[in-house]
Amino acid sequence: MTDHLDLLDDLLARARREGADTADAVAVAATAISVAHRLGKPEGIERAESADLGLRVMIGRRQAMASTTDLSEDGRARLVDQVLTMARIAPEDPWCGLADPALLAKDIPELDIAEAGEPTADDLAMMAAEAEDAARAVKGVTNSEGAEAGWSRRHIALATSGGFAGSYAATRYGLSASVLAGSGTLMETDYDYSAATHRDGLAAPGNVGRTAGERAVRKLNPRKASTAKLPVVFENRLSGRLLRALAGAISGPAIARGTSFLKSALGTAVFAPGISIIDDPHRRRGLGSKPFDGEGVANARRAVIDKGVLTTWLLDSSSARQLGLASTGHAARGTASPPSPSPSNFYMEAGAKTFKDLIGDIRQGLLVTELMGMGVNGVTGDYSQGAAGFWIENGEIAYPVSEITIASNLKDMFRTLEPASDLVFRAGTDAPSLRIEAMTVAGK
Numbered sequence: 001m002t003d004h005l006d007l008l009d010d011l012l013a014r015a016r017r018e019g020a021d022t023a024d025a026v027a028v029a030a031t032a033i034s035v036a037h038r039l040g041k042p043e044g045i046e047r048a049e050s051a052d053l054g055l056r057v058m059i060g061r062r063q064a065m066a067s068t069t070d071l072s073e074d075g076r077a078r079l080v081d082q083v084l085t086m087a088r089i090a091p092e093d094p095w096c097g098l099a100d101p102a103l104l105a106k107d108i109p110e111l112d113i114a115e116a117g118e119p120t121a122d123d124l125a126m127m128a129a130e131a132e133d134a135a136r137a138v139k140g141v142t143n144s145e146g147a148e149a150g151w152s153r154r155h156i157a158l159a160t161s162g163g164f165a166g167s168y169a170a171t172r173y174g175l176s177a178s179v180l181a182g183s184g185t186l187m188e189t190d191y192d193y194s195a196a197t198h199r200d201g202l203a204a205p206g207n208v209g210r211t212a213g214e215r216a217v218r219k220l221n222p223r224k225a226s227t228a229k230l231p232v233v234f235e236n237r238l239s240g241r242l243l244r245a246l247a248g249a250i251s252g253p254a255i256a257r258g259t260s261f262l263k264s265a266l267g268t269a270v271f272a273p274g275i276s277i278i279d280d281p282h283r284r285r286g287l288g289s290k291p292f293d294g295e296g297v298a299n300a301r302r303a304v305i306d307k308g309v310l311t312t313w314l315l316d317s318s319s320a321r322q323l324g325l326a327s328t329g330h331a332a333r334g335t336a337s338p339p340s341p342s343p344s345n346f347y348m349e350a351g352a353k354t355f356k357d358l359i360g361d362i363r364q365g366l367l368v369t370e371l372m373g374m375g376v377n378g379v380t381g382d383y384s385q386g387a388a389g390f391w392i393e394n395g396e397i398a399y400p401v402s403e404i405t406i407a408s409n410l411k412d413m414f415r416t417l418e419p420a421s422d423l424v425f426r427a428g429t430d431a432p433s434l435r436i437e438a439m440t441v442a443g444k
Contacts, residue, residue, distance in 0.1 A: 008158070012160070021059055024055075026053075028156055029051040031153050033124060035125045035128050035148065038145070040133070040136075053071060060092070062092055062093065104164045104296050105296060111282060111290075113168075113285060119199065128177075134206040135209035140181045141179045142183055147209065149205075173198070178191035191215070197285045215369075219400045220400070224443045231365035231436065233365065233367045236420070236432050240431050242431065245383075246410075249378060251314050252319025256322040260378060265310050277304050277347070299330070343429065345428055347430040349423070351420055357420075359435070361395060366401070366439075366441050369389040369390065373385055383409060387404045413439070416437040416438070420433040
C-alpha cells in the first residue's frame, strides 16, 4: 500500500511539473484465482495478477485521463506525457475538477473487508467439487454446466493534488453451481451462488449445489400463463434489480441531463410510507463497502428513501456542480475513466410479513424467479421484461410457468410494492421478496 501511494505521489508531482493545474491518480493491484469443476472432474484453474495506474489531469477546464500497466519510471513518464497531450486538446468541461477539499475524508474507517492470507487452488477445487456433487445428486438433475469457486484481492490507492491520500484492500470469495434437469426439448436449467468478503461468510458448498439442483428440477414442465393484470412477486434473489433501476434514475448525471423519470421527485414520496432504502458504504464485510469514495470524499450511511420519501441524489463532484449541490460521496472509478456516481451497499430494509404471508391472499398471481433482457426506460419509467417463475393460486405456489412478459411503470411499481421479511445480503444491491399489486402479465 505504501509503495502504491509513493508511485501516485511521484505521478502527481510529474504531472504538476509538466503543466497540469490539478491532478489525481489511482492505483489498483489485483490477484484472482478461480477453479472450475464439471461432471465430477476439474475443468480449469486460472490465476491472474494485474497492476494498473490511472492518471487524470486538469488544465484549466480541460481534463483527460489514461492508464498504464507499465509501472516503471519510463512507463510513468509516458503516461504523464500522454495525458497532458490529451488534456491540451480536450474540449472544455465547465464541471470538471477535484473534490471540494472540505469534503475529503479525514479518517479512514476499518471495515473488515479484507481477509488475511490466500486460499490454495486445492481449497477452491474442493469447494467447487462439493457444490457440483451436491447438485448432481438431486433427483431429476441430468446434466451439469459446472461449479466454480473463486477468490480475489484488490488493493486500491488514491491520491490527489488537493491533499488526499488513502488506500485500502478488499477480498471476495465466490461459489456457484449450475445444472440441468429433464431431457430433450423439456430440459430446464438453474443455478445458485454465494459471495462474501470472507470465506466464513460463504454458504456451505453442499447447500449451494443442492439449491441449484432443486431449483432446476422444480422448473420442469412449465405451463403458459394467460394474459391478465395480476399481483406479481419478485423473489429476493432478483428483486435487487428494481433497486438498480432506482439507482440509475437518481444518479446525478441523469438528473443533470433531465433524462430520468424521477428528475422532479426529490423530497417527495416515491414509495409507500413504510419503505426505507439504505446506501451504506461502511457496512462491515459488505460486498460494496469502501472507506472513502473514488475522489477521496468522506462517505457515510444514508437513507436514500426514508419512509417512502426520496431524500438525495447520488452525486460525484462533477454532477454535484452541475446541480449546484455538494458531492454525496458516491463517486466510483476505475483507472481508465473519470469518476461517476454509483451506490455501495444498496438495500431495501425488510418488511414485517413472511414470504408465505406476502402471497397468502393472492388468488391468482405470478412469482418471478427469472428475468430476461433489458426492459427499463430510464426516461419514462416504463418497465417490460421477459420472465419465468411460478403461478400462484389461492396463496400457494401451484406450478412453473415460462415465456411470459411482465409490464408496468416503475413509478406505479415503486408506490405499490410491499417487501417481505426475507432480506438476504447476497450481491451488494439487495432487497427482500417484493410484491407489486398489479402488473400486466402477458402469456398465451
